[in-house]
Amino acid sequence: MITGLLRITGGAGRPLLVRHLLATVANAVCEGVAFGLLVPLLTALLGGHTGEAAHWLGPLAAAVAVGWAAHYAMETTALALSSAWRRALYERLGDHVVRLPLGWFDETRTAQLERLLGRGVNTAVRGVFLTQTLVTAVVRPATVLVFLLCYDAWLALAVLVAVPVVLAVFSVARRMTERTDAAHDAAAAEASARLVEFAGAQPVLRASGGARGGRRELDAALDGQHEAARRQVFGALPGLHLGELVTQLAFTALLVVGLLLATHGGVDAPRIIALLVLGTHFLQPFAVVAGAAAGLTTVRAAIGRIDALLRTEPLPEPPHPRPLRVSPDDGPPGVELDDVVFGYGPGPDGARAAVLDGFSLTIPAGRTVALVGASGSGKTTVTKLVARFHDVDAGAVRVGGVDVRQAATTDLMDTVSLVFQDVRLVDGTIEENIRLGRPDATEAEVREAARRARVDRIVERLPAGWASPVGEGGSLLSGGERQRVAIARTLLKDTPVVLLDEATSALDAENEVAVREALRELARGRTLLIIAHQPATIADADAIAVLEDGRVVEHGTHTSLLAAGGRYADLFGSYERAHGWRLRNR
Numbered sequence: 001m002i003t004g005l006l007r008i009t010g011g012a013g014r015p016l017l018v019r020h021l022l023a024t025v026a027n028a029v030c031e032g033v034a035f036g037l038l039v040p041l042l043t044a045l046l047g048g049h050t051g052e053a054a055h056w057l058g059p060l061a062a063a064v065a066v067g068w069a070a071h072y073a074m075e076t077t078a079l080a081l082s083s084a085w086r087r088a089l090y091e092r093l094g095d096h097v098v099r100l101p102l103g104w105f106d107e108t109r110t111a112q113l114e115r116l117l118g119r120g121v122n123t124a125v126r127g128v129f130l131t132q133t134l135v136t137a138v139v140r141p142a143t144v145l146v147f148l149l150c151y152d153a154w155l156a157l158a159v160l161v162a163v164p165v166v167l168a169v170f171s172v173a174r175r176m177t178e179r180t181d182a183a184h185d186a187a188a189a190e191a192s193a194r195l196v197e198f199a200g201a202q203p204v205l206r207a208s209g210g211a212r213g214g215r216r217e218l219d220a221a222l223d224g225q226h227e228a229a230r231r232q233v234f235g236a237l238p239g240l241h242l243g244e245l246v247t248q249l250a251f252t253a254l255l256v257v258g259l260l261l262a263t264h265g266g267v268d269a270p271r272i273i274a275l276l277v278l279g280t281h282f283l284q285p286f287a288v289v290a291g292a293a294a295g296l297t298t299v300r301a302a303i304g305r306i307d308a309l310l311r312t313e314p315l316p317e318p319p320h321p322r323p324l325r326v327s328p329d330d331g332p333p334g335v336e337l338d339d340v341v342f343g344y345g346p347g348p349d350g351a352r353a354a355v356l357d358g359f360s361l362t363i364p365a366g367r368t369v370a371l372v373g374a375s376g377s378g379k380t381t382v383t384k385l386v387a388r389f390h391d392v393d394a395g396a397v398r399v400g401g402v403d404v405r406q407a408a409t410t411d412l413m414d415t416v417s418l419v420f421q422d423v424r425l426v427d428g429t430i431e432e433n434i435r436l437g438r439p440d441a442t443e444a445e446v447r448e449a450a451r452r453a454r455v456d457r458i459v460e461r462l463p464a465g466w467a468s469p470v471g472e473g474g475s476l477l478s479g480g481e482r483q484r485v486a487i488a489r490t491l492l493k494d495t496p497v498v499l500l501d502e503a504t505s506a507l508d509a510e511n512e513v514a515v516r517e518a519l520r521e522l523a524r525g526r527t528l529l530i531i532a533h534q535p536a537t538i539a540d541a542d543a544i545a546v547l548e549d550g551r552v553v554e555h556g557t558h559t560s561l562l563a564a565g566g567r568y569a570d571l572f573g574s575y576e577r578a579h580g581w582r583l584r585n586r
């Protein structure tokens with residue numbers, strides 16, 4: 001446990017740990033010595049030799065005083081160490097998480113991360129106090145045993161026999177809790193992910209009248225968690241009770257040996273009573289050790305999960321990054337996907353299907369290309385590969401002629417912006433949401449970006465104007481309005497390459513015109529890849545690529561592709577029908 005904690009904290013607080021362990025050992029030895037000195041003191045007192053008893057008071061007081069000082073040092077170092085380790089863990093996890101590929105953050109992993117950063121870190125840090133308990137539970141009886149051996153070898157042997165039995169029970173209890181703890185954590189993470197998903201899908205579920213149906217997966221996950229929690233409780237209980245039972249049995253055996261010594265061993269009663277008190281203090285910590293089994297398993301499991309996260313490979317950074325642009329005055333770079341093959345991790349059946357297979361597309365510098373294709377054909381995946389959420393399995397993605405794997409992540413983030421289809425805004429004002437694009441922008445720059453994205457028209461009709469809250473996730477704005485705010489944010493960030501997944505929701509006439517105007521502003525002087533859903537946006541693009549079966553099957557202008565009467569003509573017809581549009585001749 002300690003080595004695990006040192007590993008995940010990067011060796012933080014090592015000197016504190018040494019001081020803490022020394023103080024804990026000193027405290028336990030002093031406690032053991034104090035109990036050991038009780039035997040001659042009690043023997044003398046119970047035998048009526050008060051003067052002799054007084055001789056032992058001095059050494060006993062000294063042991064208690066040193067023990068108190070060691071206890072104080074132990075408590076203060078434990079607090080300082082737990083706080084140093086908690087801080088180290090947050091820093092290391094924070095540093096690591098920002099280097100993880102963005103594609104790593106799916107719903108389940110995000111829920112697991114939340115649990116790890118909250119409960120997981122606190123549980124792991126509890127290892128400090130558990131170590132203290134366990135070290136005390138070993139060192140104190142060991143000291144007491146030295147005294148017992150000096151006073152009465154038979155009684156010492158009797159209590160020693162109990163040790164391997166209690167330790168065996170301890171190991172069984174630990175294995176029992178280990179099995180159920182991992183299953184419970186996985187089930188709890190699954191249930192939180194389903195709960196978040198269910199909450200997020202409420203508008204769609206209610207609109208389709210399928211709220212009950214949508215609960216099925218959530219209910220199954222909650223049932224799974226309930227069952228895992230039940231198994232965790234019932235799995236750990238026998239171990240805990242077994243530990244208690246064995247300790248009680250050892251106490252009984254100790255009493256029997258004491259009685260035998262008193263009746264047949266010629267040891268007088270006051271000494272037997274004093275020795276039994278000492279024997280009890282020898283056995284008492286074993287109940288604590290057995291009880292600590294569950295705690296130890298939980299702490300080790302939390303350490304294991306943090307370790308696993310810290311070992312998750314971040315996307316490799318090139319040792320000598322190549323700049324995507326030599327100077328900011330250069331025009332926007334072009335984007336090129338060259339014979340790309342990519343598939344997500346293996347599915348439940350273990351197979352790893354390629355989403356993109358031989359996908360090639362060039363978006364010339366400063367031009368707009370619309371990517372169209374059936375739902376699930378891999379359009380969003382294309383944008384995620386350009387923004388390097390994942391690395392390609394084969395082929396290459398280049399921005400300005402530089403492979404994105406050879407560019408520094410910060411450079412790529414300064415060059416490429418992504419506007420998602422389902423824009424989620426932060427719970428603040430419209431102005432705060434736009435400013436996220438460039439926090440140090442002046443007020444005039446924020447207003448200018450808002451004007452160009454036609455957000456000023458939204459602000460005009462809101463009672464609190466610029467200070468109007470957007471609600472959690474932007475819920476007080478319509479889909480088109482949220483996308484306009486996201487476009488304003490991107491305009492303010494002002495990257496030369498923008499990848500935009502257009503809102504699929506049907507837009508009212510005013511929003512449709514405003515989004516279209518905002519997109520034209522965004523396209524000006526930038527390289528733009530749009531996953532287009534609105535017929536007008538598709539028709540506005542400089543070129544259109546049709547994605548099917550993981551590759552581009554048609555590429556050309558709107559007019560030429562329509563005239564060809566192929567896949568694009570079919571798709572465009574379905575877009576028009578969906579939006580009630582007619583746009584045959586531009």
Ligand SMILES: Nc1ncnc2c1ncn2[C@@H]1O[C@H](COP(=O)(O)OP(=O)(O)OP(=O)(O)O)[C@@H](O)[C@H]1O
Nearest residue numbers: 106344345355373374375376377378379380381382
């Ligand atoms: N994180 C992921 N893990 C596993 N599979 C994924 C992941 N993201 C997407 N997929 C799968 O990859 C395929 C392509 O998904 P993608 O989102 O790129 O399609 P799309 O064309 O953008 O769809 P839509 O138009 O419906 O948004 C789909 O089969 C999808 O289920």
